[in-house]
Amino acid sequence: MNFTLRVWRQKDSVSRGELVEYKIQDVSEDSSFLEMLDILSENLVEDGKMPMAFDYDCREGICGMCSLTIDGIPHGPESGTTACQLHMRHFKDGQTITIEPWRAKPFPVVKDLIVDRSPLDKIIQSGGFITTRAGSATDANTHLIDKGTADYAMDAAACIGCGACVAACPNASAMLFTSAKVAHMNSLPQGKPEKHRRALAMVSTMDGEGFGGCTNIGECEAACPKNISLDVIAHLNRDYAIAQVKNFFKPSA
């Protein structure tokens, strides 16, 4: 297969970037999107140019490193799929494909298609943990968790923290990411003790890092490679309000 690629090239975080057009030929329809970029890089090196810089790690769709906006959609046109699991057979032969990095103020471009996603780590640091002693495993079945709750928490925990929700949101909001973490931990007994503190801290960090707000349009859910539902955002909104009300009535120390 042959493609015309319009790829974002940016030397470093302070340089101005631009879309550069490359032709690529004889790509196997079974190659993944990242393998196609590998071929592009090899071609560039042969021509004595800088290879493409893009994030990847596992290439199995579970690490959350790949971060490509393909034709205006984070992770490309296939739903529930990371860019590394996206195969070239989903594109038309001869198609022009535009590849851009995630765009958000908290995600500055480091080089080409690589952005700095550490603000997501800061959100986790502020509340994405439990205070239970986790050194040794407890006996099985000491905490009975019903199937519905376990499934719900597991679905929320599927978040790989790639940031596609931020990239897809017209407001660059990190609500889906933050609320997936909150819903995951707040719905399980291990995470209950710091439930309210967590909701307050993570929203506060999220706002402080410069992410936008949620307008409930659902683009994040549609772009999420793990199909995390908007339900978790409603969950966070609920827990956040309850936490604020409890905080308000709590006598100050």
Next chain:
Amino acid sequence: MRHVFNFLQSTVGRKYLMALTGLVLVFFVLGHMLGNLQIFLGAEAINAYAYKLHKLLPASALWFIRLFLLICIAIHVWTAVTLTLDNRKARPQGYQKKQAIQATYSSRTMRMSGIILLSFIFFHIAHFTVRSVPGMKYNEPGVISKKVDASNDFIPTEVPLVKKGEAVFKNGQKIMTFNVHDMMIAGFKSKLVSLFYIVATGLLCLHLTHGVSSMFQSLGIRNSFWRVRLDRVALVYGWTIFLGFAVIPIATLVGILRADPSGGLIANAQVHQQEDITHKLFTQEVTLK
């Protein structure tokens, strides 16, 4: 106080305010629409309704409700403006190529529909509440007449309050009320004004199609089971409001609704008689004063 301030500063907290004020306004437009639709029951019904709205409660309560609604609008707009500014700041550099995956047209145009609706609300209040739109003197009989005293102001002409075809008396005096029926018809006689009303209520439909379902999400009481259903409810609600409001200017333009300067007192009388009796009514009104 610090907690309240924290809450209002957060993106989530401001969305709560937006949803709660939106909820008030959602119920208000439904009540407003149902009230308006009484125009199809005749001048008698809608004038009596307007009389009740204005006179049943003390003036202070009426102003309290008006102020409350205006404050709701102000909070709704304030949250929208500040959140929009924050959202813009969150993406200084946009995509060269961006496409919406599934977001509905209504959800992506809330700001556009909101801004036009706000300007419509200003116009609407000036048009029918304050009645100070230049060029709209409601020259139809029985709506506004020029005051003869020094102030030279336009004052509303009053018609008798009618119940079951008879004028209502209190303490031996005929209760007079403003002819809301004719004011609406006179207002909608202008094609441009009617068009603006129809377009604005169409945008309200668009705004509600997203808003009515979205507020449940902001308040944290929506899940995927209810999302599908609430989206349908919002669609039906939006269209109901649109049709309920737009039918009045349309009915006026096509001539189904006609002015009734007697306020419904002689709705069934012949036209020439009507004019005669109306004349008598107004002379009576003058003598009463």
